[in-house]
Amino acid sequence: MAKQKTPVKKNEKISLTFEDLTHEGNGVAKVDGYPIFVPYALPGEEAEVKVIKINKNFGYGKLLDIKKASPERVTPPCNVFYKCGGCQLQHMSYDMQLEMKRNQVQNVMKKVAHLDHVPVHPVLGMEDPWRYRNKIQIPVGEKDEELITGFYQHRSHRIIDDMDTCVIQNELGDRMVEAVRRIATDLGIEAYNEETHRGMLRHIIVRTAFGTNDTMIILVTRTEKLLQQDELIKQLTVTYPSIKSIILNINKEKTNVIMGKKSRTIFGEGYIYDSIGDLKFKISPRSFYQVNPIQTKVLYNKVLEFANVGANDVVIDAYCGIGTISLFLAQQAKQVYGVEIVPEAINDAKINAKLNGITNTEFMVGEAEKVMPWWTAQGLRPDVIVVDPPRKGCEEILLKEMINMAPKRIVYVSCNPSTLARDLRILEDSGFKTQEVQPVDMFCQTSHVEAIALIQRKIM
Ligand code: SAH
Secondary structure, three states: OOOOOOOOOOOOEEEEEEEEEOOOOOEEEEEOOEEEEEOOOOOOOEEEEEEEEEOOOOEEEEEEEEEEOOOOEOOOOOOOHHHHOOOOOOOEOHHHHHHHHHHHHHHHHHHOOOOOOOOEOOOEOOOOOOOOEOEEEEEEEEEOOEEEEOOEOOOOOOEOOOOOOOOOEOHHHHHHHHHHHHHHHHOOOOEOEOOOOEOOEEEEEEEEOOOOOOEEEEEEEOOOOOOOHHHHHHHHHHHOOOEEEEEEEEOOOOOOOOOOOEEEEEEEOOOEEEEEOOEEEEEOOOOOOOOOHHHHHHHHHHHHHHHOOOOOOEEEEEOOOOOHHHHHHHOOOOEEEEEEOOHHHHHHHHHHHHHOOOOOEEEEEOOHHHHHHHHHHOOOOOOEEEEOOOOOOOOHHHHHHHHHHOOOEEEEEEOOHHHHHHHHHHHHOOOEEEEEEEEEOOOOOOOOOEEEEEEEEOOO
């Protein structure tokens, strides 16, 4: 087949003027209508670019030299930003990040949901959009007989060996990684080697609770036993009394999945507590918990406002995790039903209800798309439904069941605007109307976008 002609060639050096951004945060410039995507280029900028990849309808380039910089360009505070790929937007002012995220939601609302007139509010951002994460998962490697910890270089499995801090991670988590690495090196613990599938320590995971300072450390090992386990525990916990639990997670597989199926608590109770507002939550290693606790409050407040639950309302919280949203809703509702697929999380949710003296909740383990029809069969008729699915959005049968349940309102919390828009279209075609969408910046410096939609049932 004859090669399609493109206006630029691979390896060619060209001058481009950027006009737009992709949702990953790449700059977009066009040559005779042919788009070229260039990481770290900003709209309004002029730059020298090397073309590195050519596809039929678009190409990729590498930024060589910026001739005219955007006033929104800032110096990334992280010294490995361009290598890491964990953050995509540190080169962009925070105002621009928020604007970009709002545009992204607006775009999918128009192009995917065909809901041009639904207001998408300005993104609720952070005052200080750094050091916000409460969870770090970091690979362990070796260099010059010392353990090293660092994220993988962009699109590779090479550990960045000069990463001394992660600027979106809270300091305590950062220090914990450093402490484990140092003590484990001293004790002669070896890092896991992906190529040979030998060695011991694969990943260090640290979860810190902002409300209580409780810290959980999960050590992912290839082996059943950790060398010098007792000594490691002693040195860590003596120095850092905030460590409430240390868990050994065994992952013997040759896999990219971080955690294995088997866990053993080697210090403490095996869980930590955190508080959000006036509620306290128990969190187990396998349970989902929002990673930006400051913005979690902002997010949940908006969910509560949109849900607008009254004392006679029956509410469903689907994809409820450890029951965080459920328990806030329960303070206003008659009864709240939560469903979640991870058994440990539902176990936490039940304990969390007790912990907070809340008696009007019921939690079930299962797939939301299966449990909701079952609830209908049991005669449950919710007034309000809150859904907070993973990136792939709601299953179609779940959307159908919500339509069938005919609540007054649905509050849809989403970490993926594309699937949110897809699902809103389906609801719109079936007697519901999207009223407004509120994006919340949960993942500052990255291109991830969180948004909440308020959907009302049309009166027919
Ligand atoms: N609302 C919670 C959790 C949101 S994350 C919070 O704010 O903390 C999404 C949750 O959905 C995760 O806990 C995940 O385990 C769960 N999940 C994923 N697929 C599911 C399914 N098919 N049915 C029910 N829960 C599911």
